[in-house]
Amino acid sequence: MPDYIRDDLDYDVIxxxxxxxxxxxxKVCFRWLAEEISSAAPSLSCFVADGDFGTGSHCNYTGNSMATLGSNTFCVQGSDVRTGIPGRLVVRIRPTGLQGSYNRLQGQVEYIHNGRSELSNAVKTSVLIDKMNNPN
Incomplete structure (x- = not known):
């Protein structure tokens, strides 16, 4: 992926x-994500100071430290996925409706293995949305 992503341009995802x-x-399905560090996560002082990590302490935290919002899932059919390079799948996408807060692209492949449909692990990559051309 390039450094900046814009609406209505084609991009190859490898x-x-x-x-x-x-x-x-x-098929290969994608979703744009806006991941931010949650304010519910322990403060940085919990990691650098000798703080109290017991129950009831502000340093005791068991939740997810990332808050995630995102777009709807969009998919590309397998017939449109290029497989000519060994070890790589090349998928062309054309984003629309991008929001400036999106900072990750998540993708997952659905494939046939031994006659059954399987899902790959979901993978993410960092992206920057060109806000100059995306007023959202």
Whole structure:
């Protein structure tokens, strides 16, 4: 992915595949994410100071430290995925409706293995939305 992403332009997303054979791809689905550090996470002082980490302490935290908002999922059919490079899938996307707060792109591959539909691990990459051309 390039440094900055803009609405209504084509981009090739390259996914590395750890497999001895080229997978039979059904579809690849993506979602734009806006991930921020949650204010519910412990403060930085909990990690640098000898704080009290017991129950009831402001340093005791068991939740997710990331707050995630995002777009709806959009998919590209397997017939539109290029598989000509060993170990790589190349998927062309054309983003629309981007928001300036999006800072990650998450993707997941649906593929056929032994006659059954399987899902890959979801992977993410950092992105920057060009706010000059995206007023949202």
């Amino acid at each position: 996914l590395n595949v750890d497999s001895d054979e080229t997978p039979q791809v059904s």
